[in-house]
Amino acid sequence: KNEVEQSPQNLTAQEGEFITINCSYSVGISALHWLQQHPGGGIVSLFMLSSGKKKHGRLIATINIQEKHSSLHITASHPRDSAVYICAGSGGNQFYFGTGTSLTVIP
Amino acid sequence: DVKVTQSSRYLVKRTGEKVFLECVQDMDHENMFWYRQDPGLGLRLIYFSYDVKMKEKGDIPEGYSVSREKKERFSLILESASTNQTSMYLCASSLLTGNHYGYTFGSGTRLTVV
Numbered sequence: 001k002n003e004v005e006q007s008p009q010n011l012t013a014q015e016g017e018f019i020t021i022n023c024s025y026s027v028g029i030s031a032l033h034w035l036q037q038h039p040g041g042g043i044v045s046l047f048m049l050s051s052g053k054k055k056h057g058r059l060i061a062t063i064n065i066q067e068k069h070s071s072l073h074i075t076a077s078h079p080r081d082s083a084v085y086i087c088a089g090s091g092g093n094q095f096y097f098g099t100g101t102s103l104t105v106i107p
Numbered sequence: 108d109v110k111v112t113q114s115s116r117y118l119v120k121r122t123g124e125k126v127f128l129e130c131v132q133d134m135d136h137e138n139m140f141w142y143r144q145d146p147g148l149g150l151r152l153i154y155f156s157y158d159v160k161m162k163e164k165g166d167i168p169e170g171y172s173v174s175r176e177k178k179e180r181f182s183l184i185l186e187s188a189s190t191n192q193t194s195m196y197l198c199a200s201s202l203l204t205g206n207h208y209g210y211t212f213g214s215g216t217r218l219t220v221v
Binding site for chain 2: 002033035042043044045048086088090095097098
């Protein structure tokens with residue numbers, strides 16, 4: 001069993017839809033990261049959070065420490081949001097990665 | 108902005124060759140990491156380094172070695188490349204910030220071993 005589980009694995013949405021990607025973790029972590037990887041590209045860090053909620057443009061990340069759960073929301077999705085989104089937990093010098101959610105937004 | 112630069116985006120090597128993947132960061136980060144990324148397996152840690160000349164094995168170190176002679180540079184070495192090492196390789200660096208780590212990835216090197 002992975003320490004970090006993401007759902008769904010694959011997601012297709014119409015442009016403009018509200019999107020949610022979920023992440024659950026089973027290990028103690030000090031921070032939860034959301035990463036974005038465009039096809040063929042490197043990885044960009046979107047959020048690092050340890051409590052509550054963070055917002056950047058159309059992206060919102062939340063974390064519930066008690067439930068060991070985080071969500072990434074994309075409002076008014078756009079085809080350029082098509083990418084793999086990776087959830088990762090960090091604690092000490094350990095990083096635990098989910099296997100990613102592949103998002104395709106259709107015009 | 109912190110920059111982590113990987114020397115090659117695409118590499119094709121032959122089985123048995125010795126392969127060097129280079130990673131350079133420009134923000135004086137202590138920690139550097141090498142991952143490989145494969146479909147369905149996500150990111151797996153190969154090696155990491157806390158400081159110059161220090162290295163620690165990650166989850167899948169077999170068939171790899173690393174070198175960190177200078178703080179800004181962390182090299183991944185495939186001693187004798189094999190086809191099962193065909194993968195995307197990602198370098199990252201981080202700085203301890205309070206209890207959390209600012210973490211930056213490079214653009215990746217897609218290695219094909221034929």
